Amino acid sequence: MKKVVIADHHPLTANGVEVLLKSTNEYLVVGKVGRGPEIESCLQKEGPDILILEINIPNITVFQTLKKIREEFPRTRIAIFSTHPEEIYALRSIKSGAAGYISKTATKEVFLQAIKRIALGGVYLDEKLALALNSNSINDKSLVGSYKKLSSREIEVLNLLSSGKRNKDISVLLEINEKTVSTYKTRLLKKLNANSLAELLNQARMFQF
Known part of the structure; x- marks a missing residue:
């Protein structure tokens, strides 16, 4: 039986995931945490096989956290479970150490299939997304195409700005x-063709549900 830790600040979501995993008799949920600082201590204590992680859990910078977890807990497989658009965050999550990216709009069947693949050592990406990532997306002139060209750190800065963080906080x-x-903000304005910080943040919020 695979041991699982769920890191999600929405209790209903965390409880729902726990019930779903328990229904298979293949997983044992050994911890549920709702804030970033709790993740490391829980991983140290429980040594889970799988960590199911929400991108927006408070007090973390997701890509930095992914890399740190992969370094400190190499046997723990990480599944990102989020409402953020897959086409923007999934590939960078995988590159930063996640073993899969599962949308919160996925069906129960898809969710369990994804977790099983990750548990067996594979990598999970939605099939449509995998095909899109293999296409010539570099020529995509849409807003999503522009987001694909942002670096991991630029996405982190943008996400923090859109959540109301000031330069000092970031x-x-x-x-x-x-x-x-400030340099990152200037780059973001240019890359996303925004004329002001307000316009930049409005664009960012289009990709948060």
Whole structure:
């Protein structure tokens, strides 16, 4: 039986995932956490086979956290479970150490298939997304196409800005200075063809459900 930790700040979601996993008799949920700082201590204590992680769990920067978990807990497989658009976050999540990216709009059957694949050592991506990522998306001129060209750190900065964080807050969370944060904001404005910070944040919120 595979041991699972669920990191999600929505109790109903976490409880629902636990019930779904228990129904298979293949998984044992050994921990549920709702904030970033609790993840590491739970992983150290329980040594799970799988971590199911929500991107927006408070007090983490997701790509940085993924890399850290992969380094410190190499045998724990990470499944991202989120409402964020797959075409924007999935590939970078995989590159940062996740073994799969599952949308919260997925059916129960798809969710369980994805977790099983991850548990067996495979990598899970939605088939349509996998095909899209293999296409010539570099020529995509849409807003989604522009987001695909952002670096992992640029996405982190944008996500923090859209959640109301100030430059000072972001510099502390990402362990960079405020001048560097301002540089990232300038790059984001240019890459996303936004004329102001307000327009930039409005665009960002289009991709958060």
